[in-house]
Amino acid sequence: MSPLFLNALEVILNGLMTGVMYSLVALGFVLIYKASGIFNYAQGVMALFAALTLVGFQTGQIPFAHLINAIFGTNVHHWGAGMPTFLAIIFTLGVMVLFAWLLEKIVLRHMVNQAPIILFMTTIGLAYFMEGFGDLMWGADIKTMDVGLPSGGSFWLEDFTKGWAAEGTEYYGMYIDVLDVWAAGIAVLLVIALTLFSQYTKTGRALRAVADDHQAALTVGISLRTIWIIVWSLAGFVALVAGIMWGSKSGVQFSLSLIALKALPVLILGGFTSIPGAIVGGLIIGVGEKLFEFSVGSMIGGATENWFAYVLALAFLMFRPQGLFGEKIIERV
């Protein structure tokens, strides 16, 4: 096999891995959209917030240390001892559930019956709020996250693929980050768990009922408010997983919240209402942008990954406005 072909193969593999990471964020969107019809722009910031909180608990930071220091003139930073990773994850989950509960109490219950676009803008406001709040709580400096996942290139794969190239060519094997493989595995587990949850538990059935028809669900005695809290908690959980993965990969920092923007084309490609759609869409975008950068990008100046996903989604929408797996849009006067 020629090195060019092998390089392309490597690019595709890496694209698939990146795609899985996009899908992780897109999953949270789909969950909330299905259950409440809200297009939650804040999903990316939720991932950032969850990651910040986790690191904060792990390293034993004092929340709002900056603010306290500014008001009282003190100089506090850390409790002195951090938490073990497992405990920190549990606590962070608790924070996300608390957040979902507060959000329902303070914001969402007033937004029933508003136009979808108003709800969307509310979540943009929420994203701004959480971004500032997270930084206020834990500080804006870039943090490294270590939850014990392995990372770095896989030597085994490098050695394994080295022999594939034809004799006499210079080829050093494929590079794939072990962390990405782990992320892919965890994403698969997450999707399986979510599917099982929504198919085989009572709460899951209630979730699907609400997604189908709000009013019918209300008439058979399902509490919309409880469901919303559960859904936002679930989205918080997915955000935490995404936050851990992205945080371990590239550090916990502001740019983490921007992956939400990358998840948007994934969503419109896959359709807002479909969990498999989020996965497939993520894979298409991941592979597409990596391949485009590999084949065309270098000719036109590089960094095409910034916009390729959007243009691809745009071109795709022209032919199928509801996405790959989305429900067909029927319009009536």
Add this chain to the structure above:
Amino acid sequence: MFYRESGDFKTSYAKDQQTFPIKLDRYGVYIILAFAFLVVPFIINDYWEKSVIIPFLVWSMAALGLNILTGYCGQVSLGTGGFLAVGAYACYKLMIAFPGMNMFIVVILAGLITAIVGIAFGLPSLRIKGFYLAVATLASQFFLIWLFNKVPWFYNYSASGMITAPEREVFGIVVTGPSAESWATYLFCLILVTIFAFVARNLTRGRIGRSWMAIRDMDIAAEIIGVPPLQAKLSAFAVSSFYIGMSGALMFGLYLGSAEPGEAFGIDKSFLVLFMIIIGGLGSILGSFLGAAFLILVPVLMKNIMVGAFGWPADLAAHLEFVFIGGLIMFFLIVEPHGIAQMWRMTKEKLRLWPFPH
């Protein structure tokens, strides 16, 4: 007491169709304009010009543009930053290519160029609606910024990749560049914004504005009663981009002086303009100004109080600002989804009846 319309009878069509039909409104506008044109230029200083008034005018123009598209025609756009960049770069290239050209013409031409780009990116709106369109407009944001970063022709092959405004004149008075006087830049901005605010107000009252609103309220029904969606949507994109392009030109030429696309026209700017029209009021010309004023003044005020008066570190103030603005957006959408303009309308209704309750 106020807003009594008794005795304000209309006896001619011209009176019936004037821009501000209520006398008190009309006089209010005259007084504000007289103050802005006759008093402010003499008392303006460099600080007020650079950090309050020029930003307010420039962002008002952008908010007007987006309000035409989103507020009047119902097409949500997240690509404002990209169109601002088109305006800025068109302005730069025109300034370089025609050094003797009047700045008014340069700015308006920059707006027209942006309008053409806007029509191109507005084409998908015929097939895509709602959220899907909002995401699709992100393509224009990221693609345009990338283009201005990567194609050296746009920034005239300068080593830093930045564009810097040279000195240009209007009737012999320098309005751009470092040596421009405060009052000159201010008046230049004010004249453009005033003229085009009136144009926008009257566009939205006329046939074309009504066709936009029909499309916004229900596009299929509008199509059935004979509003052509192609014309209405594309004209909304064109007019909106024209305003945003002019705003971008003013922002680059008069306000920032130099610009780098990723920083000056990033996605956060798109959201900022969107917030302005939400807080100010969707589908209201007055709302565009109120929203811009609010989102320009509040951060300046908060910064002055927290950093200046309390002596808090600047990064803390920046975070609190985010929390405050985010919270405010949610507050407004819960309490008054139609923004400050609607509050003003309610106040007017109340004043009309005062002192009687009904």
